[in-house]
Amino acid sequence: MRIVDLLDAHRIALGARAKDKSSVIDLLVNLQEQSGVLSDVQAYKQAVWDREAQSSTGIEAGIAVPHAKSDSVLRPSLAAAVLQQGVDYGAMDGQPSDLFFLIAAPADGELHLEILSRLMQLLMDPSFTQALRNADSAQDFLQIIDRFERKNFEEPEESASPEQPEESYRVLAVTACPTGIAHTYMAAQALEKAAQQLDISLKVETNGSGGAKNILTEDEIRSAEGIIVAADKQVETERFSGKPVLFVPVAEGIHRPEKLIRQILDKEVPVYHHAERSSEVAVVDRAGPQESWTRMLYKHLMNGVSHMLPFVIGGGILIALAFLVDVYDPQNPAGFGSNTPLAAFLKTVGGMAFQFMLPVLSGYIAMSIADRPGLAVGVVGGALAAAGISFTTIASGVAPVSAGFLGALLAGFAGGYFMRALRWLCDRLPDSLEGIKPILLYPVLGILIIGAFMCLVNPLLGALNHGLVAFLNSLGGVSKVFLGAILAGMMSIDMGGPFNKAAYVTGTGALATAAAAGVASGAIEYQMMAAVMAGGMVPPLAIALCTTLFPKKFTSDERRSGAVNYIMGLCFITEGAIPFAASDPLRVIPSCVAGSALAGALSMWFGCSLMAPHGGIFVLGIMNGKLLYLLALAAGAALAMLLLAALKKDIGKR
DSSP: OOGGGGOOGGGEEEEEOOSSHHHHHHHHHHHHHHTTOBSOHHHHHHHHHHHHHHSOOBOSTTEEOOEEEETTBSSOEEEEEEEEEEEOOOOTTSOOEEEEEEEEEESSSSHHHHHHHHHHHHHTOHHHHHHHHTOSSHHHHHHHHHHHHHHHHOOOOOOSOTTOOOOOOSEEEEEEOTTSSHHHHHHHHHHHHHHHHTTOOEEEEEEETTEEESOOOHHHHHHOSEEEEEESSOOOOGGGTTSBEEEEOHHHHHHOHHHHHHHHHTTOSOBOOOSOOSSSOOOOOOSOTTOOHHHHHHHHHHHHHHHHHHHHHHHHHHHHHHHHHSOOOTTOGGGTTSSSHHHHHHHHHHHHHHHTHHHHHHHHHHHHHHOHHHHHHHHHHHHHHHHTOOHHHHHHOOOOOOOHHHHHHHHHHHHHHHHHHHHHHHTTSOGGGGGGIIIIIHHHHHHHHHHHHHHHHHHHHHHHHHHHHHHHHHOOHHHHHHHHHHHHHHHHHSSSSHHHHHHHHHHHHHHHHHHHHTOOTTSHHHHHHHHHHHHHHHHHHHHHHHHHHOGGGSOHHHHHHHHHHHHHHHTTOGGGGHHHHHHSHHHHHHHHHHHHHHHHHHHHHHTOBOSOSSOGGGGGGGSBTHHHHHHHHHHHHHHHHHHHHHHSOOGGGO
């Protein structure tokens, strides 16, 4: 699909005025709305802001390409604007942005990535962007795009015979950014342009969110002088073993492409030796040269948690619904949750999902460390931890004690590093055994090792887990309240960052432990989850209330975006407060931390408990102590709002 097919004169604003980032987004979204491509304007605008919260789509040279996928988009569409005076849009070069393209794409499919890729290639041409800025009318704007698009993307005529050998390249490159969109293609375009200026043949593989494109072949890698990996996320590197490889952040590919290419040509890059020579998928260079070991451990943990959450959320809500729809039988209190057919069905399915939580957690931690060979080892280790199997239980039939969440964490990390060591040892075997490593040696030896290890440590971990649960259950009064305040307060420190994730993982870990042990719905593990959710709901609710009740302390754009935080807060989406915290951290963050801590402390004091790890107001019906929970939430939001109102000055007095 061509760019001009997605853009028309009604969605182009030339000579427009805007005072800040928010007003630019409002302008562009309004252009989309007027053409009837959006079914829900607010939902789409929120999707755009959610994307901006990950990283600014402001590029450089005055260009910005905001974009979002959403169910509210009826058909793919572009809107464009040229401002009379640029605004601060968080561009990479720190300069104001005045040329904007807004991409609206349906939630299904990756069409917006194809549009963005094509658009980014054109926007890297200064003559193209200058022509757009000088356009006299919307029709002229469209004609400029059409002319450059035909010039750059017309299919060349077949001039070579089918037997022509594949072209070889002196330099190869791989580009990738965390979101897999704009910076990925910017780095690719910058490298290609630099290669043209140096009269060097170069091919770039882009690892975007829609998958790898323009993939490098074995023959190309073999004949190349070296490879540039400009990436801020994991890419496959085993295929480059034995070749000079230069690892740099994606920003280096954008800003210093010529320098990187010259380093390859001048033989200034060391030869890369991968730890594994087998045909198995590569161990990914996940951390990059600049990351600390703590950051690497955090990324491995988050890989496991992100894959575990669907099982926690789906299973937890179904089990909670089972208790909601069941009929309590005083003659059979232990059977509550399974007395009616519907309740029994929900509890059975939810319980089955819960059984996968710990194996999936440990499996994907191990896979993050050792790639695909680590998956089976981690899954088996997590299953053994959940079951509490040990040499004692096998030999004497003693009832096992689950190692729970802690055991699954250990199984994931231990399994991953066991496999890294095993692959290193197997690399010393004769080349004739290369083919049986991934299909025989890795799974058999890996599962055997992790099995022996977990059977050895499970008694200790089971005792530790049992002691931790007993300690939590013994908490009362001030101790319990303090725990709730700490967990909830952490949810507001960085609103989606490491502190937030640590608190959330603690809550979901307690939930998983309680579910595995089959404890009652009012247990302290479920109370911890309720406190964590309260802490995450307070920041956006407090900001929404403050923008409504103290409007003089906010700009008109902040007041409009503040109202959206009512929905974000009620849905337990803490990230809705990020734009406000980023613009005024010294006032917003302490206020929100205090309010969240109060909400979490009151929630624990009231004994509110939650068996679902997410959902916000939508899971209120399956919560124990729902009215008191609402009181705790309201108190925390009110405190944060009042503190924020007291700390912030009126707009006119700043």
